[in-house]
Amino acid sequence: MPEYKTEPFIVPSISGLLPVGERNPRVALTSFDPREKKVQVPSREVTCYECGRRSHVPSAALSANCIHCHAHLNMTDIELKPGSRRLTVRTLGNVTIAPDAVLSHLSVVCHHLDMGGRASGSFRCSGTLTISGGTRIEGSVQAASLVVNKGISVILTQGAALQDATIYGRVSGRIEASGCVRICRGGELCGDCCAAEIQVEQGGAHLGNWIRP
Numbered sequence: 001m002p003e004y005k006t007e008p009f010i011v012p013s014i015s016g017l018l019p020v021g022e023r024n025p026r027v028a029l030t031s032f033d034p035r036e037k038k039v040q041v042p043s044r045e046v047t048c049y050e051c052g053r054r055s056h057v058p059s060a061a062l063s064a065n066c067i068h069c070h071a072h073l074n075m076t077d078i079e080l081k082p083g084s085r086r087l088t089v090r091t092l093g094n095v096t097i098a099p100d101a102v103l104s105h106l107s108v109v110c111h112h113l114d115m116g117g118r119a120s121g122s123f124r125c126s127g128t129l130t131i132s133g134g135t136r137i138e139g140s141v142q143a144a145s146l147v148v149n150k151g152i153s154v155i156l157t158q159g160a161a162l163q164d165a166t167i168y169g170r171v172s173g174r175i176e177a178s179g180c181v182r183i184c185r186g187g188e189l190c191g192d193c194c195a196a197e198i199q200v201e202q203g204g205a206h207l208g209n210w211i212r213p
């Protein structure tokens, strides 16, 4: 039985690229040189609101695609005005609800949310949810921190899951916080509070149980 040895057929001069001197220097890909200094585009880290994983995107971008799940990520700031018919908002930017707006059945995922008007629905904020208009929220509320401004009355029918909360106004509902809940002077929390720490300043009140996690 004769033994066949196949020699690899290699043509060393054919690589698909032109010799360096003949390449068009204006075409970036064909003149790629790994020793060239990389242009550093300022980037920021974002957490995808669809899959929850982190990736880096150029700071100036207004949208991007998640490198993990390819979801389209909106990064613009959005204002919801009175009469807005937009119910679903997904952005890594900030959302403002205008003071004279009355909106319900919203589903908002954003960084900071400034709620000036009366808004109901579900809200998930990776930053601060600031409530500066009296409202009754029928859906779920999640935020890194919650601030309820002075003189404002908020009803959270499904409660809120937070890291921290600072209450200057009046809140009815159950609060779960991994950090500290601060009830400031003139503030009132009416409902059970499951938090690592709770601070009730003089002139503030907590009507409910404190449950340590």
Ligand SMILES: [Zn+2]
Residues within 6 Å of the ligand: 048, 049, 050, 051, 052, 053, 066, 067, 068, 069, 070, 071
């Ligand atoms: Zn993703």
